Amino acid sequence: MQPPIPRQSGREQDIRRLDDGAGLSAELAAVVAGARRRAVRDGDRQIDTAHLLHTLLESDPEVRAVFDGGRQIARLLGYLVQRSIGYGLRWQSTVEDSGAHPVLTEADGFSPLAAAALEYACERAARRGDDQARGIDLLAAIVVDPQARAVEVLARAGIDARDFSARIENRAEGRLDEYAGDGGGTC
Template structure:
């Protein structure tokens, strides 16, 4: 049976490919590609931080390990799936922008906050001398309390400050110059 809903390409949604960005590890590029596909499939105009979180949890073992194997990860993934099948509709046509981070506009179809998170992850990784990885992006995402991903975490009963602390403990990821998560 053929779908009656016409498929739109990423280009029609204004979401261009970033999978080939040399600043990203192969794993992170794959996760970003997954977030892009999810945004298109969900009919969203931009890739937001919740799309990125969902893809990171599905494809990045280092990120998934931060949440454990118990009910917390199951609840979080369940909530993200619910969001992708309907909850996110209230976010469509809106732009994710907290105003707490510098706005990076029109960057590969990302919301301003997701674009700023991607840039921060790449800058952080460059200081380390390597490509950005999933934990770099997760740290950037959870650092802003206005991120949609933070709202998803909180609604699933996960404290973003604890996630940030685990990232710092395991990977030494912390914002410099007095910036902190929440």
């Protein structure tokens, strides 16, 4: 019997590396593992940006701090929980894709947008001189593409993704010194 979300095929080393947690902080590797478990429970073939958002909200205090308080987080979590019993059912058996990224096969484990978001999170970390992506990097990455399921969930909760993205960037700029690493590492 084939597992619901198979391990990475030979498509790209970068995706396999991210799936194994390389280039991700320990906290973010745990988020990816949690998103994988969530995808399996939801009956989804791939991890998508909504799985990643859900797990980030549950596990990362820095990510939660970007939101406008507990009511906004509670509303988001409410929509994300409904995903497996309500509106998210229409996502099952479909691939989260905006057309901007190459379509991956089911064996790749991540939707094209989730895979691109993980890569972007690593690139964002490298730009600030850190060799490991953090939750805030992934949050910034999953709200970039307007076709992402995470962006749809944000919209349902009354959060404009463009304004939210600007809030993340403003917060990151204000905390850049806190993020400074040993310099120049890449994911």
